[in-house]
Amino acid sequence: GGLVQGKKYMLSLTWNAPMEAFTEKDQFFHGVGVDGVYLPFHKANQFLGMEPLPTFIANDVIKMPDVPRYTEEYRKHLVEIFG
Numbered sequence: 001g002g003l004v005q006g007k008k009y010m011l012s013l014t015w016n017a018p019m020e021a022f023t024e025k026d027q028f029f030h031g032v033g034v035d036g037v038y039l040p041f042h043k044a045n046q047f048l049g050m051e052p053l054p055t056f057i058a059n060d061v062i063k064m065p066d067v068p069r070y071t072e073e074y075r076k077h078l079v080e081i082f083g
Contacts, residue, residue: 002049009045010053010081011038012074016062053081 013034015021025031034057035042042052056077058070 002047005049007050008053009050011035011041011055011057013055013057014061014070015057015059017059018063019057019059 017028019034021027022029022034022037023031029037032039034055035052038055045052054077056074058073061070
């Protein structure tokens, strides 16, 4: 086991890429999804004994900014995870 067994972590991400860049096979990340892009990070944390919480991502933050929507979505995300 790793040195941080039983700990949890959560990625909270902002990207100027649309979600389709992560989810569609003909786009930049070839459909691997957001967590697929961060697979090395997730595997390193798994090696240390940590467990992932659901990832949060805000997309198109420069091209199509919508801070009130991002804030509300993040709040909902946190409530779903932590109550």
